[in-house]
Amino acid sequence: MTSFTTADIASQKGRTYVITGANGGVGRVTASVLAENGARVILAVRNEEKGRAxxxxxxxxxxxxxLDLADLSSVRGFASSFADPVDVLINNAGISIPPLERTVDGFESQFGTNHLGHFALTNLLLPQVRDRVVTVGSLVHLIGKIDFEDLNWRTRSYKPYGAYGQSKFANHLSAHELQRRLTAAESPVKSVVAHPGIAATNLMNVEGRGLRHRVEKFFVQSVAHSAGDGALPSLYAATADVPGDSYIGPSRMFGMRGAPSPARRAAKTRNVEDARRLWAESERLTGTVFPLKATGSGAGA
Structure with a gap:
């Protein structure tokens, strides 16, 4: 589909959405559109004042x-507060290329927030999810690499772009492994990835100096589409009839902008060995596990 707009979204009355980082940018637009279409929408945000506004x-x-994704105790508290079913969980929140910082639990901030926080939230909330989990990925996954020997940048020299790429690649690997496990458990829940292309949001508004920063800022401003257009892939992934393990992104300019459609992802995101290894490490680091039991031929999950 190459002409999807918000007008194509059916009534969402009776459906509940949880959206992380929904007080700004793509997440805010996504939440607003779903609420306009009758959904019950929970804004899962670190800053409640901004969330209320x-x-x-x-x-x-x-x-x-x-919800503070950089604090696993906050993630656990958030998940435990739900007694009602959740139709769709949209893992949207993220931070981009900060200086080296650590989460409450000692993880490198981008890996801890963008990947581990969402990984824990998904496992903890999954028993109540009825329809799908949408992970907001990034084109940056194309250049991302996983360093299993130093996931949290303790021994290697910290590189903000490298850390961001690793966190977004981890999102893709984890979403693929999640679908494999859901299938093995014969669950009707789907795992879908969407990416906004190059959207003009605060995530891309990073302060910096030097020629490289100026060139990158000029490039982003030149090709970026609006946060509204950037939200369309998430909305499509969350509301359209798409199969599990789908990857949705803008259809033009090599995935940087345009109406949402099925997109091509890097082959490395389907590396089963890496996906399983990342899952195991993420379970160890977060203390959370996939909550559904594999059945029949899927018992090896």
Whole structure:
């Protein structure tokens, strides 16, 4: 499909969405559109004041709950607060190329926030998810590499872009492994990845100096589409009839902009050995596990 717009979204009345990082950028647009179409939307945000301001501007059935993906105790508290079913979990929040920082639990901030926080949230909330988990990926996964010997940048020299690429590649690997496990458990829940292309959001508004920063900023400003257009792949992935393990992104300019459609992902995102190894390491680091049992021929999950 190459002409999807918000007008193509059917009524979402009776459906519940949890969206991380929904107080700004692509997440805020995604939440607003779903609320306008009748969904109950939970904004899972670190800053509740900003979340309430965003919710007030949306109208509809919108709630704000605190979630700090950089603190596993916050993730656990957030997940334990849900008693009702969740139709769709959209793992949207993310941070991009900060200086070296660590989460509350000691993880490198981008890997800890973009990947491990969402990994833990997904495992903890999955028993209540009825339809799908949408992971917001990035074109940066194409250049991302996983260093299993130093996932949290403790021995190697920290590179902000390299750390961001690793975290987004991890998102893709984890989403692929999640679908494999859901299939093995004969679960109807689907794992889908969407990426916004190059969207003009605060995530891309990174301060810096030097020629490289100026060139990159000029490039982003030249090709970026709006946050509204950047939200369309997430909305398509969350509401359209797509199969599990789908990858949705903009259809033009090598995936940088345009209407959403099935996209091509790097072959490395389907590396079963790496996906399983990352999953095992992520379980160890977060203390969370896939909560469903494999059945029949899928018992090897």
């Amino acid at each position: 965003a919710a007030d501007a949306m109208g509809g059935n919108v709630e704000v709950r605190r």
